[in-house]
Amino acid sequence: MASESQNWVFMVTAQTPTNIAVIKYWGKRDETLILPVNDSISLTLDPSHLCTTTTVAVSSAFHQDRMWLNAKEISLSGGRFQSCLREIRARACDVEDENKGIKITKEDWAKLHLHIASYNNFPTAAGLASSAAGFACLAYALGKLMDVKEDESQLSAIARQGSGSACRSLFGGFVKWIMGKEDNGSDSLAVQLADEKHWDDLVIVIAVVSSRQKETSSTSGMCESVETSLLLQHRAKEIVPKRILQMEEAIKNRDFASFSQLTCADSNQFHAVCLDTSPPIFYMNDTSHRIISIAEKWNRSEEAPQGQMLF
Amino acid sequence: MASESQNWVFMVTAQTPTNIAVIKYWGKRDETLILPVNDSISLTLDPSHLCTTTTVAVSSAFHQDRMWLNAKEISLSGGRFQSCLREIRARACDVEDENKGIKITKEDWAKLHLHIASYNNFPTAAGLASSAAGFACLAYALGKLMDVKEDESQLSAIARQGSGSACRSLFGGFVKWIMGKEDNGSDSLAVQLADEKHWDDLVIVIAVVSSRQKETSSTSGMCESVETSLLLQHRAKEIVPKRILQMEEAIKNRDFASFSQLTCADSNQFHAVCLDTSPPIFYMNDTSHRIISIAEKWNRSEEAPQGQMLF
Numbered sequence: 217m218a219s220e221s222q223n224w225v226f227m228v229t230a231q232t233p234t235n236i237a238v239i240k241y242w243g244k245r246d247e248t249l250i251l252p253v254n255d256s257i258s259l260t261l262d263p264s265h266l267c268t269t270t271t272v273a274v275s276s277a278f279h280q281d282r283m284w285l286n287a288k289e290i291s292l293s294g295g296r297f298q299s300c301l302r303e304i305r306a307r308a309c310d311v312e313d314e315n316k317g318i319k320i321t322k323e324d325w326a327k328l329h330l331h332i333a334s335y336n337n338f339p340t341a342a343g344l345a346s347s348a349a350g351f352a353c354l355a356y357a358l359g360k361l362m363d364v365k366e367d368e369s370q371l372s373a374i375a376r377q378g379s380g381s382a383c384r385s386l387f388g389g390f391v392k393w394i395m396g397k398e399d400n401g402s403d404s405l406a407v408q409l410a411d412e413k414h415w416d417d418l419v420i421v422i423a424v425v426s427s428r429q430k431e432t433s434s435t436s437g438m439c440e441s442v443e444t445s446l447l448l449q450h451r452a453k454e455i456v457p458k459r460i461l462q463m464e465e466a467i468k469n470r471d472f473a474s475f476s477q478l479t480c481a482d483s484n485q486f487h488a489v490c491l492d493t494s495p496p497i498f499y500m501n502d503t504s505h506r507i508i509s510i511a512e513k514w515n516r517s518e519e520a521p522q523g524q525m526l527f
Numbered sequence: 528m529a530s531e532s533q534n535w536v537f538m539v540t541a542q543t544p545t546n547i548a549v550i551k552y553w554g555k556r557d558e559t560l561i562l563p564v565n566d567s568i569s570l571t572l573d574p575s576h577l578c579t580t581t582t583v584a585v586s587s588a589f590h591q592d593r594m595w596l597n598a599k600e601i602s603l604s605g606g607r608f609q610s611c612l613r614e615i616r617a618r619a620c621d622v623e624d625e626n627k628g629i630k631i632t633k634e635d636w637a638k639l640h641l642h643i644a645s646y647n648n649f650p651t652a653a654g655l656a657s658s659a660a661g662f663a664c665l666a667y668a669l670g671k672l673m674d675v676k677e678d679e680s681q682l683s684a685i686a687r688q689g690s691g692s693a694c695r696s697l698f699g700g701f702v703k704w705i706m707g708k709e710d711n712g713s714d715s716l717a718v719q720l721a722d723e724k725h726w727d728d729l730v731i732v733i734a735v736v737s738s739r740q741k742e743t744s745s746t747s748g749m750c751e752s753v754e755t756s757l758l759l760q761h762r763a764k765e766i767v768p769k770r771i772l773q774m775e776e777a778i779k780n781r782d783f784a785s786f787s788q789l790t791c792a793d794s795n796q797f798h799a800v801c802l803d804t805s806p807p808i809f810y811m812n813d814t815s816h817r818i819i820s821i822a823e824k825w826n827r828s829e830e831a832p833q834g835q836m837l838f
Contacts, residue, residue, distance in 0.1 A: 488799035
């Protein structure tokens, strides 16, 4: 580090929206690399609504990597944070700020420590994909800080190692997470199916029926589903591949009837697999049931579906 | 009818308990004959608790078949009542009461009308198998009245045409409804796996979390599941046949750990198929979820399962 002062700090702030799957991801074939048992498709929300804001800072004055989530310090020792940090650092480039007279070389990044501050403007771990927005934002912000040259799809494969569905938040609009075939996960990444302008009269309403933290985290829940649900593999192998094709077609044609029918059916089937898990996982409550019933009745009373539940 | 008086009435009263499936019946392959897509196994409850009491009466003074359920007259015009009445009448024998000087011949039964009064000592159509107890009791009482010679299994095939799970209430203890293969349903009937004395320290606790009538009847619900759930056939063909064998083994050996594990898993999977139906069917509410969670925690805190939810 060619720097006159020890007091410099380099920072980047990024903002990343959460995403809501319309064809669900539930079940991993590799726990460490976070490789899914099926493709999934999601919509990225408007960043002005539900989003994570993350500031990453580097300074030679920092003595260890540290992170704060919603203003409370959390541990970075977990494998998922370590994977993301390791993968981004491995791709770091030379960064120079001529005004401040600072230059950080590729090699310096391995020795420098980071401070990370992240904030969700919506309930954390309550079924609103906070970890998706969080890890996507982290990967993106770190990538900017270290001048990583990889494109969004390549970055998505890194964010994926933090939280599977995070890979889908690297793009706006309609995004597909391709499960991939490789054992090393190199082809398990997100691609944009259509951007946010493609279907701009589509509105997503998020009803927070409970802001309490989920009793079963997605990570442990889907692990238990893979181990105990006798329906999960059938869903992943026989049902989802066809639905993915139908959903891509519905999005392409802005066909709301098909889009909403597939979205509802797949959301319900995801909850069905959760229920088929031992012990069963309940992510819906009586209020969720009531909202779904109202939306179903509304749709049946109109000629074509008018509104739908996404989660 | 050789009878001096027109005022005679012949009556039979029977009492039949409800039954709770431990391997669930959900889905028909024939709607009219009520032939299921898989075998099922149930426990018949103690008749002193949840039961139907039915009195069937015949008299030459009756001008039409009539029925009262819980003291309110209901229509007998439905195909299910008509099937049961037709099948029992076809097997009627000569009945004689020497004291009253009445003789009803086989042929007379086709011309005579019935009055039927049925009463459930538990909530009707609230998920407690009221129609199972009801049609089993009706078939049994009519069989007695008309001196039908068929055994319980043969009677069960008639009760089945009133309500599928009714066939299992013709026996006490542990009962299997064999789905059968014949198109005419002749081999779709109940057999007793073990009587009520076989496992007499097994206690069933029924928690009525709501006594309101179900929003979706079993009949229309399972019809919609067969039409729309992509998981139902996989369950019926690939999962249930193995579970039936495991459950028979668990009952034979009074192996509570296996019995309860299978019961819970199958109950949850039945609810999962309901959820996978379009529109989704919710038979559980927040209270059901809470009870299941408590039972699951209780089991995990003990060395072996101590208690379980059956429905």
